[in-house]
Amino acid sequence: MRAAAQDIAVACGVAEKTVLNHWSRRAEWPEGKRAGLGGRLTWAVEDLPASLVFRGQGVTVRDDVRLHLARAATQSSAAIATVAHKIQLSHDVDEAVQRRIQERGMSAAARLVGKAKQRLDARTEVLGAYRGFRATSGLPHHRALPLFAQEYQEGRIQVGDATRTQIAGVSTRTLQRWISEVQHEGLDRLGGRYRGRKGKAKIDIVAGMREVVVGLVVHTPHVRPAHIEQVLQARFAPDDVPSLRTIERWLARWKLEHKQVHTALANPDQWKNQYMVAMGDASTAATGLNALWELDSTPGDVMLLDGRHAVIGVVDVWSRRLKLLVSRTSKATAVAAVTRRALLDWGVPTQAKTDNGSDYRSHYYTRVLAAVGVDQEFCPPFQPWHKPHIERAFGSFSRDLVELLAGYLGHSVAERKGIEARRSFADRLMSRGETLEIKMTVEEFQAFCDRWVEDVYHHNRHEGIDTTPHDKALGWGGEVRRIADERALDLLLAEAPDGGGLRTVQKKGIKVDGGWYIAPELGLSVGQQVRVLYDETDIGAVYAYAATDEAFLCKAVCPERSGLGIDRAAIAAEGKALQRKRVQEEKARLKEVAKAAKVEDVAAEILAHRAATNPKIAPYPAPSTPHTTPALQAAGQAARVGMAAPESGLTEQQKQDLAQQQRVLAQRRQEPAAPVTDGDTAQGRFARWHRLNSLDKATLSENDAKWVATYPKTPEYKAQNAMAAALLRRQA
Structure with a gap:
């Protein structure tokens, strides 16, 4: 379909000479054709510009001409409506296509690197300067374009130094091409079409070189291109090693194409936050109030006025209620302390999911949870996403911490005004090995944590529960298990002495930290192993439990440490009485067992059994000779003293020798011990x-x-x- 100048003028409401003398001379206006010699000048409707600016106002050209020609061709309302629908449909399609082009262009532009990124930034700034120039001058596009090019060439257009270095001058035609490329091909087209031959670099061609480079990146994600060059020079022929610039470009392209994998290698936490799939719901296990708790400690520390501290937290997954405790270190007793606060305020949970650190795996803390009837589940090491709710609570706390305590932060942070700088500082609390400096005492910081939890966090709406933690907990109508005896809980939370609190009861009692703790009931457990817990309110008392079944035995005291004037002798006497009674009862019981077993004649039974089973063969007597010594003879004589016996048969000389030996023995008994002098070795x-x-x-x-x-x-x-x-x- 073609339109003449008259058709265009009528459709757009202007004079025909305006179309012939002005519009047709614009850069965006298509070339016309004449129908034979002397014929009228016509233009293809599809080639006409969609719109243009005339006398400061926008004029729709192509659609208005189509509608006018449709009316001229037929007066049928149906035909006109059909053409109008087609025009609208075409307009909608053009808009959709244009939108997709722009979106694709912006996405591709974000991935540009190196020189292409520099060209894109410079050309984008020049086009932005042109739009500002045209808006300020009020000139139409065909007049503003050459004037801007001249002004830019003469240096009167203000742009950045990098842009001026990149683009020293620009022509009208170049500006028009850039505008057209952005409109029809997308923003990334401004980066140029300088494309290397992908897969044709030396790194890809030389056998084994790609594997070496990728292996270096996997082993050291932040490896420098210069180090890669050194490795390649050591392993490959000099002519095969690419230049350092080639390695830099190849490495940048590889990281862009494998962005997710490289992020997982270089920064697992960042990969988890940006890429890790989170389509499930970690709250499904929490079916009600106190069904599941999550406990953890902040990876970073807080440097307060009185030293380095850690923040330990517990969250009820179902209601999102939170408690925080500031402790000098994240140890088992501190974890137990925040657990105690939650147990008394919230009730007893069914399950507790904890970190895999030594403070959570300690025998002390696992014993505490087992004693109150809580199942403990350990998360795999270095996988914090298994307890996302406490991690998210810590994140909210760290962000609010920087905003609310800006005046208490270290001077290096208080001077920073940028949002990104503050966010980076808040991330220290969530980064292992980092330290967050706050100019407060531990008491002041703990009070801040409590107020923030109760007044801010519990009254903020949480997306996961679609309400506030305060209202969620109030809406629970089910049962809540509570510990009625707070003193009993304190005893369970008491710390044990070294060695897990295991001690063997001795005759003098239980020895703990150099002191002897006694109780009458311990007389019944002498020689047995017991588990000992401190009494946190009395240094002179401990509590003893059976090591086998954890049954409570007694409260033992150290008279020298208790300060209560306890008589150790009286306790010892009572203990002996209890022990004697128990031993007598046990002996009586055992005698009854022995009597029932009829073991008093067991020796006769053994002899009878051996006599019946041994072979009845008399041994042939072995030849023997009599053996005697003077001492044996003397001993035999002494044994026969007072007995009627025949003469000894000793000669007079033998009798004298025997008498001499007896005198020597008697004298030796009276001699002092041989001294052991310093000179002895x-x-x-x-x-x-x-x-x-x-x-x-x-x-x-x-x-x-x-x-x-x-x-x-x-x-x-x-x-x-x-x-x-x-x-x-x-x-x-």
Whole structure:
């Protein structure tokens, strides 16, 4: 379909000469054709501009001409309506296509890097300066365009230094091309069409080089291109190694194409926040109030006026209620303290999901949860997304912390005004190893945490529950398990001495931290192992529980530490009485068992059994010769004293020798022990002990006998004995 100047003038409401003398000379106006020699000048309607500015007002050209030609062709209202619908449909399609082009262009522009990004930024700034120039001057496009190009060429258009360096001058035609490219191809077209041959770089061509570079990136996500170049120079031929600039471009393109994977390698936390799929609902396990709690500690620390501290939190997943505790360190007792506050204020939960750290896995804390009937679930190490609710609560707290306590922050942060700087500072509390400096005491900061939780957090609407934590908890109509005896809870939360609190009850009681703790009931457990817990209100008292079933045994006191004037002797006497009674009862019971088993004649039963089973073969007597010594003869004579016996048969000389031996033995018993002087050696004393120990104890003096009995208990004897044993093993 073609239109003449008259048709265009009538459709747009202007004079025909305006179309012929002005519009047709504009840059965006298409070339016309004449129908033969001397014919009228006509234009294809599809090539006409969609709109243009005339006398400061926008004029729709193409659609108005189409509508006019339709009316001229037929007066039928149906035909006119059909054409109007087609025009509207075409207009809508054009808008949709244009919108998609712009969206695609902006998305592609965001991915540009290097020189393409520099060209895009420079050309975008120039076009922005042109739009401002045209709006200020009020000139139409065909007049403003060449004037702007001249002004820019002469340096009277203000742009950034980087843009001026990139684009020293620009022509009218270049500006018109840039505008057309943005409109029809998208914003990224301003970056240019300078495309390298993808997959044709040396890194991709040389065998094994790509694998080496990718391996370096995987091993060290932040590896520098210069380091990659050094590795390639060491492994490949010089002619095969690409330039440093080529490596930089290849690495930038690889990171862009594998953005998610590289982020996961370089910064797992950032990957989790930006890319990790979160289509499920972590709250489904919380079916009611106190069904599930989450506990954790902030990864970063808070540096207060009185030292470094950590913030420990617990959240009820169903209601999103929160409690925070400021502690000097995140240890088991501090975790138990925030748990105690929640137990008393909220009730007893069914399950607690905790971190996998040592403070949450300690025997003390696991014992506390087990004692109050709470199932504990550990999250896998270094996977905080398994407890997202407490993590999100910490995030809200850290962000509000910076906004509400700006006057208490360290000077390096208080001077920062940018939102991004404040957000970066707030992230310190959620980053392991970082420290957040706040000029407050621990009491002041704890009071701030409590007020923030009760007055701000509990009254903010949460998207996950579609209400506030305060209203959510109030709306619960079910049962809440509560601990009625607060003192009993305090006892369960009491800290145990070292070794998990395990102690063996001795005759003197239970020894804890150098003191002896006693109670009459301990007499029944002497020799048994018990578990001991401190009494947090009395340094002179502990509580003893059975180590096997955790049954309560007694409260034991240390009279020297209690300050209550307790009589240790009276307690000892009562303990002995209880012990004696228990032992007597146990002995009586055991005697009844023995009587029922009829074991009094068991020796006769054993002899009868062996006699019946042993073979009845008399052994042939072995040849023997009589053996005697003077000592044996003397001993035999002493044994027969007072008995009617025949003459000893000893000669006179033998009798004299025996008498002399008896006098020597008597004299030796009266002699003092051989002194052990400083000049004696360890080896000498060790040999002397063996010599004396081999003698009859009855022949030793009282001092020697005492020394022989005590010397084996000395370190010297133990050392000499160990060396002698080692020497024997080597000789063997």
